Amino acid sequence: MSTDGLWSIGELAERAGTTVKTVRYYSDRGLLPEAVRSSGGHRRYGPEALDRLVLIRSLRSLGLPVPDVERVLDRDEALEEVVSGRLRELGxxxxxxxxxxxxxxxxxxxxxxxxxxxxxxxxxxxxxxxxxxxxxxxxxxxxxxxxxxxxxxxxxxxxxxxxxxxxxxxxxxxxxxxxxxxxxxxxxxxxxxxxxxxxxxxxxxxxxxxxxxxxxxxxxxxxxxxxxxxxxxxxxxxxxxxxxxxxxxxxxxxxxxxxxxxxxxxxxxxxxxxxxxxxxxxxxxxxxxxxxxxxxxxxxxxxxxxx
Known part of the structure; x- marks a missing residue:
């Protein structure tokens, strides 16, 4: 983490154990909050982005498609509905x-x-x-x-x-x-x-x-x-x-x-x-x-x- 307490996209990917491509994909979909942009236009992320990325990866590991992940992130109470639907599908x-x-x-x-x-x-x-x-x-x-x-x-x-x-x-x-x-x-x-x-x-x-x-x-x-x-x-x-x-x-x-x-x-x-x-x-x-x-x-x- 730099002196401003923020991470570059590569640093966030390393901390989350994933790839830069994955972080960029979720960022482009608006799922990861950017703290600021550097003077050169590079993305900078704070701890909340790491928490969000860990949550996203957990939801994806359960087999939830990205649109369902977006629903859960937008509305906490959607988790039960989404999981129940996934269970029916798996059944x-x-x-x-x-x-x-x-x-x-x-x-x-x-x-x-x-x-x-x-x-x-x-x-x-x-x-x-x-x-x-x-x-x-x-x-x-x-x-x-x-x-x-x-x-x-x-x-x-x-x-x-x-x-x-x-x-x-x-x-x-x-x-x-x-x-x-x-x-x-x-x-x-x-x-x-x-x-x-x-x-x-x-x-x-x-x-x-x-x-x-x-x-x-x-x-x-x-x-x-x-x-x-x-x-x-x-x-x-x-x-x-x-x-x-x-x-x-x-x-x-x-x-x-x-x-x-x-x-x-x-x-x-x-x-x-x-x-x-x-x-x-x-x-x-x-x-x-x-x-x-x-x-x-x-x-x-x-x-x-x-x-």
């Missing part, structure tokens, strides 16, 4: 890396005859993976004029979250599921077959709300070790359909309902739930599985009564 990058690693393992370990197909499937999935295509599929399947709150609840229940740390098997299941709903054009007959009842014959809002209660009761029964075939649970499942169709729950209706349910178990929806099952967490209910178990229990009950 997405890490998720993409984990999926890419699992995808590479999937292709590496595939039988030779399946590698091309697996490459095609995983190559069609965006990274990090998102469930936009799955939600779009269900929005098409769901009946028109269904209340928004019901649509949101259904989507939350039927669209699995992409695992944060997937196994190769989960990557394959997700890729196949993504391909199922977006890899080809679904015709209207397939979409209608995926709906719970024929269009125009029931009240969709009543059915979906009733089924939500029935599935919740079935999941509680599963966790309690009773299984979804519990009599009270099955009664609630049947009641949801009866109320939606505007009829009473009678033995005749239960026989009719077994036929209606069997007709809705098309290959598209069955395939969806087989693939999705691998993507839900162990503590999450898989509605397609619960529905199948309840339908199976109903058929068994009807057969027993008929016999």
């Amino acid at each position: 997405g990058q890490l998720a993409a890396l984990r999926w890419r690693e699992a995808s590479l393992r999937l292709v590496r370990d595939a039988p030779a005859g399946e590698r091309s197909e697996r490459l095609r499937l995983v190559g069609a999935v965006p990274l990090p993976p998102d469930t936009t295509a799955l939600a779009r599929f269900w929005r098409r399947v769901l009946p028109a004029r269904l209340p928004g709150r019901v649509v949101t609840a259904v989507l939350d229940s039927v669209v699995p979250t992409a695992p944060a740390e997937p196994t190769p098997a989960q990557v394959l299941a997700f890729a196949r599921l993504h391909d199922l709903v977006s890899g080809r054009r679904l015709d209207e007959a397939e979409v209608r077959a995926a709906r719970p009842l024929p269009d125009g014959e029931y009240r969709p809002d009543v059915l979906y709300e009733g089924l939500a209660e029935a599935y919740e009761a079935a999941w509680d029964a599963v966790r309690a070790g009773r299984g979804p075939a519990d009599a009270g649970v099955l009664d609630g499942f049947v009641a949801a359909y009866a109320h939606a169709l505007g009829v009473h729950d009678t033995p005749a209706f239960r026989r009719r309902l077994t036929g209606l349910l069997a007709a809705r178990e098309g290959p598209l929806i069955v395939r969806y739930w087989k693939l999705a099952d691998a993507l839900f967490a162990p503590d999450e209910p898989v509605l397609g599985v619960l529905h199948h178990q309840l339908s199976t229990a109903l058929r068994a009950e009807v057969r027993e009564r008929t016999a």
Whole structure:
């Protein structure tokens, strides 16, 4: 430091452990305060410039781009906002890396005859993976004029979250599921077959709300070790359909309902739930599985009564 207590640009760079070019760059952007200019027009810096330069380098070491550093320097309270945004960005990058690693393992370990197909499937999935295509599929399947709150609840229940740390098997299941709903054009007959009842014959809002209660009761029964075939649970499942169709729950209706349910178990929806099952967490209910178990229990009950 000279007798005036100030540093040249080279001296500041040396004290900060950086280069003159870096100091000049930040100075030109107005991030480093200059105390004065020498008689020859050279920049002179005081201790506050060193403190500011150390802060800038710390922020840059965290991966913050220069515009974000400028925001933090202009407004101290912006630091939390900027760091939170950077964490979200890194979270997405890490998720993409984990999926890419699992995808590479999937292709590496595939039988030779399946590698091309697996490459095609995983190559069609965006990274990090998102469930936009799955939600779009269900929005098409769901009946028109269904209340928004019901649509949101259904989507939350039927669209699995992409695992944060997937196994190769989960990557394959997700890729196949993504391909199922977006890899080809679904015709209207397939979409209608995926709906719970024929269009125009029931009240969709009543059915979906009733089924939500029935599935919740079935999941509680599963966790309690009773299984979804519990009599009270099955009664609630049947009641949801009866109320939606505007009829009473009678033995005749239960026989009719077994036929209606069997007709809705098309290959598209069955395939969806087989693939999705691998993507839900162990503590999450898989509605397609619960529905199948309840339908199976109903058929068994009807057969027993008929016999």
